[in-house]
Amino acid sequence: MAPALAQTGGLDVSDLPQNAQMLLTADNLIYDNDQSTITAAGGVQIEYAGNSLVADRVVYDRRTSRVMARGRVQIIEEDGDRIFADEIDVTDDFRDGFVNALRVETVDKTYFAAESAERSGGRLTTFNNGVYTACEPCKEKPGKPPIWQIKAQKIIWNGEAKTVRFEGSRFEFFGMPIAYLPFFEVADPTVKRKSGFLIPSASYSEELGVGVSVPYYLAFSPTYDLTVTGTYYTKQGFLGEAEWRQRFDNGQYSVTVAGIRQQDPEAWSSGTVNASETTRGMIGSKGQFRINPRWSFGWDVLAQSDKNFSRTYGIDGFSDTVQTSELYLTGLDDRNFFDLRAYHFDIQENVPDSSSSARDRKQPWVLPSFDYSYTPDEAVAGGELNLDVNVQTVYRDALSGSLASTTPAVYDRIDGVEGLGSRLTAEAEWKRSFVSAGGLVITPLLQARGDAIYTDYDANTVNGVTSFELNGTPVGSDVRSSYYRYMATAGLEARWPILFSTSSASHVLEPMAQIFVRPDAPYQESLGIPNEDAQSLVFDATTLFERDKFSGYDRIEGGTRANVGIRYSGSFANGWTTQGLIGQSYHLAGDNPYAQPDLVHAGAYSGLETDVSDLVVMAGIASPNGFAFSAGARFDEETLDLRRTDLKSAAEFGPVTTSLQYAYIQSQPNYGFDEDRQEFTGIAKVRFDENWSGFASGTYDIKSQTLVKNDYGFSYGDECFIYSMTYSRSKNRDTKETSQSFGFRISLRTIGDFGTSSGELASGF
Structure with a gap:
């Protein structure tokens, strides 16, 4: 609103250059010495300092120093704003004046109209029976009311205070009045920052x-x-x-x-x-x-x-x-x-x-967490050298763990120790790739790592570690104040990509194998070393060829291990692409770190705790028109029973976009999950037309047969108005408690945003 009002300041040209030249063209120019007037008639056009005025007739009265333009008056300002009127009567310095049947269109697409406007003192403009909107008029039906508009008996623009005041105003939506305000005031939009109510x-x-x-x-x-x-x-x-x-x-x-x-x-x-x-x-x-x-x-x-x-x-x-x-x-x-x-x-x-x-x-408090990585720009011995340093100090004043149902009670899981644990890790890795004439890629790897660990545990942690049990069997260990451990690795990777091509497709089949030789990790049987950053362990096709499959520095992989798999990728002339991977990991020598005790049982049920790992598989397909599907799975190494799977799909069907995900994880009792987990998540979005759209999503827990969360909503948006409404519902898997919430948001361009939302409406449905 205010931008349009401010643009009526196009009548205020006091800041124009004093030496600006005026160019006037008209069909007739009439001098009336008796009346002291100069009249330009017929196709009048005036150019002045980048501004132009077009009218049927313009009269300048030299006695009163007033300029009057009549008949299809149009002013085009230097910045592109347009002002339309039936009649404009102003002083020659444009400080004071009067306008009949005013209409303004600004460059930023705001629109203003008034029956009349008066300007006084070069700073105060009053619009009588004014209308303001930021919605573009309908081209097919110019008389159709816009989505929203504000009508006011008086709109007062103060060019000095940079404010716009509406008096006797009402807000209309699709031509219907829905709110009345005796007065309100907003900042002049020429000022980007101004104090006032929001x-x-x-x-x-x-x-x-x-x-x-x-x-x-x-x-x-x-x-x-x-x-x-x-x-x-x-x-x-x-x-x-x-x-x-x-x-x-x-x-x-x-x-x-x-x-x-x-x-x-x-x-x-x-x-x-x-x-x-x-x-x-x-x-x-x-x-x-x-x-x-x-x-x-x-x-x-x-x-x-x-x-x-x-x-x-x-x-x-x-x-x-x-x-x-x-x-x-x-x-x-x-x-x-x-x-x-x-x-x-x-x-x-x-x-x-x-x-x-x-x-x-x-x-916990983490004071500090420090990471430093350095890779020299120049090759070292023809290969790439990476240096990494990690420092982590964790303090917690309460033990985070779970108690087994035994008497006396003993800990069977400790998520976080009470007290202080600090670790410094330094690691260096070098690798270099060699390509044979037949396309075989050989990559040797050397790695060395050292850790210094300091602990200062509370008595609760010490008791929990020493009395720790796994499946009813005591596995607790003594706690030391300091630990020093190292690891050296020699590795070799071999890849042989083989290309198969036809007139309509190309395929790449890549057998791949790795072997990492290293000693057993020191203290891996000790529970005194905290595990804060390596609690989440997911073994699947994406981590098959990782040198160390633990998710953080607190756990360290030792022993000799081989990773073997085959990768495939294909592309077709019609734009479709495919990819896949299948493989296993083999523990060859030393103690298997994934079968060792851990405060959170990080290796349990990982698929790596046996000498021959579970079989991991991944496959995916994508089309040029927006359809994609991927699947990942882990199968038991002996029975091929499904241990874990993730299925994902996404598609676009014209205005509809959908995605569907399914996840299954077999029960992991020692890891904190006594039952299988299965869950579906679906999302759908649809655009009904240029302005209207909607969405819906839901998550369904198959095991508990519970729709744990679902959301619905729709929105409307155009160049001047945005409206959205959402509804959410969630349900606890175990207690079945239900909560609901809804919200809406209205945004009026140049005016602001407002809305409402609610928290829980009810529970225990």
Whole structure:
């Protein structure tokens, strides 16, 4: 709206060059000395300082210094905006004037019309019975009302204060009035940053009640500002928020604070965090700065009165269930990488720390996590040398583990140790590829690694490690304060890609084999070494040819192992492509690291715990018209029973886009999953026409026969208006508790966004 109003300032040319030349063309030019007027009539066109005026007739009165243009008046400004009117009457300096039947079309496609407009003092313009919209008029039916428009008795544009005020205004949607405002004021859009109220928003949840948020924006300077938001909840009272933002040439930062004194904590279930707190608040900050083109640093930190405040009240940027606070320094130069970070993980949950299901207190501090990788630009002995360093220090003040149902109780799984664990790892790897005349690719590899590990465990951890059991058999070990371990590897890889071609297709078949010779890993039978970063182990076709298949540095692979497989890829003249891989891994000598005890049983059920691994298979196909399908599976090495599979498909059918995924994982009791897991996930998106679209998604747990999550929504969007509505439903696999939420968002171009959302509407359906 305001952009159109501001463009009526095209009548204000006081800032034009004083020496600008005016070019006038007309069919007739009439001088009336008696009336002291000069009249241009018939096809009048005036060019002045990049602006042009076209009219049927223009009269200049030398006595009153007024210019009057009549009949199909059109002004085209230097920036391309167009102003249409039946009649324009202004002073020759364009400071004051009057316009009849005004219509404005701006370059950024905003539209304004008024019965008349008056300008005074060179700064104040008043539009009478004005209409504003950002929707382009219908070409087939110009008289058809736009999707939305604002009509006002008076629209006052203050060029000095840079504000636009609407008086007696009403908002119309498809020509139907839906809201009336006695007055409201917005910033002149020629000013990108101006203090004032922003669009209010609404929310609802059963425990908070109805909430109405009113933000106020304060633009102190072009580089820093403050947004203050007050939200009143009908059940819990007033929530105050403030966000400070500041920009610099090399970065920016923000600080957010919020607080509330809850009026009705009992609205939440008893025994929860939300129900036990009255005065609640938080402070959080985010920053990102670039020191130079190679180095940057930043932070994302949160401190709050209790562990669930920011999530409960939806504090923007700090409401994730898992909130990661971090400080970091990163450097990147060609193939060299430096990353230093400090972490703390907050689990925002409504469960008190005394509950057995509480997770927040068990989360660690990581002080620090350090990674450095260096690859020389020049070849070393004709091959590539990589140097890697990793440092990790983890502190946790509560033991994270599970107890077996035995008396006395013993630990059978420890996810995270209580106390301090620190590790320094340095690793070097060299490899070089040789290609024979027949296309055989031979790659020798040499690797060396050393670890220094320090531990300072609490008594709970020491007791848990020493009394650890696996399937009822004690496997506990003593705990030492320091460990030093090493590993040296000599490896050889052979690949022989064979090309088969026909007139309509080409195929590449590539047999591949690897062998890695190394000693047994020191202390691999000891449980005293913590496992923080190598707890997730997935053996499939994508990891078959990895030198070390553990997911992190805390576990180390030893012994001699061979990996064997065949890869295939094909492409066809019609645009279809295919790929596949099948293979196995063989433990040849030494102790199998995947069969050794571990605090989280990382090797159990991995398919690598036997000398001959499970068989892994992968296949995929893709078409040029958007269809793709891939399948991955792992089969028992003896019975070929299915242990794990992942199926994925995606397709486009005109305006419809779909994807479907299926996952199956056989039960892993010692790994924490007593039953098989099977799950379907489907997503569909459809575009009905240029403006309308919809989507639906769902996740179905086959084992529990539960639709654990489903979402639906639709949206409308064009050049001036966006509307979306969503509905979500989730159901707990075990308790069957159900929660539902919905939300909508309306966006009016040049006006702003507003909407509402709700949290849980009901439970226990």
